[in-house]
Every structure is written in C-alpha cells, then in structure tokens.
Amino acid sequence: xxxxxxxxxxxxxxxxxxxxxxxxxxxxxxxxxxxxxxxxxxxxxxxxxxxxxxxxxxxxxxxxxxxxxxxxxxxxxxxxxxxxxxxxxxxxxxxxxxxxxxxxxxxxxxxxxxxxxxxxxxxxxxxxxxxxxxxxxxxxxxxxxxxxxxxxxxxxxxxxxxxxxxxxxxxxxxxxxxxxxxxxxxxxxxxxxxxxxxxxxxxxxxxxxxxxxxxxxxxxxxxxxxxxxxxxxxxxxxxxxxxxxxxxxxxxxxxxxxxxxxxxxxxxxxxxxxxxxxxxxxxxxxxxxxxxxxxxxxxxxxxxxxxxxxxxxxxxxxxxxxxxxxxxxxxxxxxxxxxxxxxxxxxxxxxxxxxxxxxxxxxxxxxxxxxxxxxxxxx
Numbered sequence: 001x002x003x004x005x006x007x008x009x010x011x012x013x014x015x016x017x018x019x020x021x022x023x024x025x026x027x028x029x030x031x032x033x034x035x036x037x038x039x040x041x042x043x044x045x046x047x048x049x050x051x052x053x054x055x056x057x058x059x060x061x062x063x064x065x066x067x068x069x070x071x072x073x074x075x076x077x078x079x080x081x082x083x084x085x086x087x088x089x090x091x092x093x094x095x096x097x098x099x100x101x102x103x104x105x106x107x108x109x110x111x112x113x114x115x116x117x118x119x120x121x122x123x124x125x126x127x128x129x130x131x132x133x134x135x136x137x138x139x140x141x142x143x144x145x146x147x148x149x150x151x152x153x154x155x156x157x158x159x160x161x162x163x164x165x166x167x168x169x170x171x172x173x174x175x176x177x178x179x180x181x182x183x184x185x186x187x188x189x190x191x192x193x194x195x196x197x198x199x200x201x202x203x204x205x206x207x208x209x210x211x212x213x214x215x216x217x218x219x220x221x222x223x224x225x226x227x228x229x230x231x232x233x234x235x236x237x238x239x240x241x242x243x244x245x246x247x248x249x250x251x252x253x254x255x256x257x258x259x260x261x262x263x264x265x266x267x268x269x270x271x272x273x274x275x276x277x278x279x280x281x282x283x284x285x286x287x288x289x290x291x292x293x294x295x296x297x298x299x300x301x302x303x304x305x306x307x308x309x310x311x312x313x314x315x316x317x318x319x320x321x322x323x324x325x326x327x328x329x330x331x332x333x334x335x336x337x338x339x340x341x342x343x344x345x346x347x348x349x350x351x352x353x354x355x356x357x358x359x360x361x362x363x364x365x366x367x368x369x370x371x372x373x374x375x376x377x378x379x
Contacts, residue, residue: 026272026311030264035231035251038173039265041275042181042237042244044351046309048269056155056170057250060225061098061121062233063163063171065179066144066156068118071129072187073147080133082111091137092127097164097227100125101202112201114190119199120206121224123162130161137161148175151182165229173248180222180235180246194221194237211259212236216266222246226255234258238266243275243309275309278320278343278351282358286322288338290361293330299358300324300338308343308351319344322355332361 029039029049036052047053074080085107093104100116102108102124110132116125127137134140137160144158153175159166184191197208209224218238225233231251238245247265252258279285284299300322310318324339332338336357343351
C-alpha cells in the first residue's frame with residue numbers, strides 16, 4: 001500500500017515568501033559557435049542549454065582542473081602540504097606552451113606551483129606537481145583517471161597533467177562541468193584561487209587568461225584552455241544572489257569567441273531562470289506510522305538538500321507530492337528509503353528524490369509486536 005499526500009512546497013523558514021508573477025515566455029538559448037557547450041545550475045544540476053555535451057574532445061588546459069582536483073585530494077589527506085618544497089625536473093622545465101618560468105633543479109613551494117598552474121596555466125608547474133605526487137607524470141595520470149571514474153566522468157581519459165596533445169587524452173563538456181562542481185563543493189578554500197587575476201613568480205607577472213574575471217563581477221572562475229586541436233575553451237562559473245551557474249565551452253575558433261559564448265550563456269540563464277532551495281537535508285517533511293514499535297511516529301525527509309531550477313515566474317505552478325510506502329514495521333534504520341518526493345511543474349516532473357527515515361526505530365515489546373500483528377490483519 002502507498003500513501004500519497006501533498007506537501008507544503010516551501011517553508012517560510014527556508015526561503016523568503018515569493019510574489020506571484022505572470023509566466024514569462026522563454027526564448028531559445030543563444031546560438032553558440034563551438035564544438036560543444038553546456039550551461040548547468042551548480043546546485044540543482046539542471047541543464048539549461050547544451051550541444052554535443054557528451055562528445056569526447058581534446059580539453060587542452062582544462063585538464064588542469066583534474067590535476068588540481070587530484071592535488072587538492074592529497075592536500076586534504078595530509079599526505080602533502082602547501083609548504084612542501086617541490087624539485088623542478090628538466091622535463092618540467094622543458095615543457096612547451098604556457099609556463100610559470102620555474103628554474104631547472106630548483107625547489108619551489110607547493111602553494112606557488114598550484115597558483116602557477118591555476119592562474120598562469122603553467123605546464124611546468126603542472127608537471128612538477130604531478131612528478132612530486134606520483135613519482136612520474138604517467139603515474140599521476142592514473143590517479144587523475146581514478147578520480148574521474150569516482151566522480152562519474154565516464155567519457156574522460158587523461159594521459160598527462162597539462163592537456164598538451166596526446167593520443168587517448170579527452171573529456172566532455174558534461175564531465176568537465178561535473179568536475180568543476182566537485183571542486184567548488186569540496187574545496188572552497190582552494191576554489192577562491194580561480195578568481196585571482198594575476199600571479200607573479202620569478203619576477204614575472206602574468207594575468208589570468210579568463211577575461212570574464214575583468215568584465216563580469218559575478219564570475220569567480222574557472223579555467224581556460226587552447227591548443228590547435230582543441231580550439232579555444234573556457235569553463236566559467238558565476239554566482240548571482242544564491243544562484244550559481246557552471247558553463248563549459250569547448251572548441252571556439254577565437255579567444256574572444258570563448259569569452260563571448262560563455263557570457264551569453266550566463267546572461268541568458270540568469271535572466272530567464274531561477275533556482276530555489278525547496279527543502280533542507282534532514283528536515284522532517286512528514287511522519288510515518290511504524291508498526292510493532294514502541295515509538296510509532298517516524299519523521300521522514302530528504303538525505304540531501306533539494307534544489308530546482310525553473311523558468312522565472314512559474315514558481316506558483318509547482319506541485320509537490322510525497323509517496324510513502326506503507327505499512328512499515330520495526331525495525332527501521334535511519335536513511336532507509338521509504339518512498340519519494342516528486343516535484344512537478346504543470347505536467348513535467350522536475351525533481352524526484354528518495355524519501356528516507358530520519359532516525360532509527362527499534363522493535364517494541366513482544367506485547368506491542370503481537371498487538372500490532374493482529375491490528376495489521378484488519379488493516
């Protein structure tokens with residue numbers, strides 16, 4: 001048997017009251033001259049616009065997002081430190097392309113190398129980090145692929161830490177957006193470096209190649225890339241109010257084109273869509289009756305916060321419902337799925353997430369169990 005009931009969509013304690021608006025027509029997303037692109041809400045995961053988002057392409061220096069993620073993981077584990085002095089090999093020193101200009105056989109502080117990789121897109125910095133952590137860049141690449149698999153980046157494979165052209169080295173707009181959101185969520189203390197506009201090393205100042213940092217105050221990252229094979233690429237993220245977007249643009253013909261395309265996607269989405277946090281993680285959305293238990297009232301809710309992204313002006317058309325499996329008998333463990341919460345916008349399901357037990361419920365006495373067994377016969 002299933003119990004279906006309506007939920008109050010948003011508690012006043014969660015977000016401010018909303019004013020009803022007329023529905024605003026949503027025009028088609030901008031036309032983007034790129035091999036692949038995607039714009040996604042960071043919190044809800046809603047894809048607003050995309051083209052070839054799962055096509056495997058050369059990611060150029062966007063690769064360094066995974067190099068950074070693997071490095072941040074090691075920092076979090078405590079196996080390396082930002083104060084480590086990292087030796088610079090001839091291979092790192094001789095690397096092609098963008099550089100932070102480290103000196104061969106010198107030692108450079110890990111934090112400087114990370115900044116050189118993030119702000120200056122230094123290939124020499126990336127290789128030095130990879131060799132320090134993995135022993136060789138090739139071993140470090142296996143670590144990158146391990147993390148890619150763990151994040152669900154099913155269409156990515158990394159052969160090096162830099163993004164320099166290499167056979168079998170590829171990623172997708174979808175996977176890169178997933179990686180970008182992971183960095184933002186897991187490592188806010190390091191993500192702030194992606195908004196840094198300039199970094200000086202060896203008396204050589206270099207500017208961040210993400211020009212949106214200068215033209216849009218809401219943009220706080222993330223990474224550029226460019227090779228002849230990949231074209232010009234840009235991953236950007238912007239926060240306006242409580243709404244954060246991630247855009248991935250791969251393979252535009254010009255440097256200006258990647259910035260213009262990213263800005264167009266950001267402006268379009270912020271102007272026509274809005275993200276709402278509907279429910280908090282762990283907040284009780286209802287109570288389920290549990291048979292054969294001394295405490296029969298079990299609070300149920302969501303394991304994670306629920307965000308949705310919808311066209312502006314359509315909030316009042318949302319309908320939320322809770323489908324609760326019944327009957328329930330003790331024992332019940334916390335976080336056990338007991339049904340689902342479904343959010344609909346008119347006839348479209350915009351979210352459906354598991355409804356879980358918010359605490360354990362133990363079996364009651366033998367008298368309680370016997371009594372409830374009899375009662376269930378009549379139910």
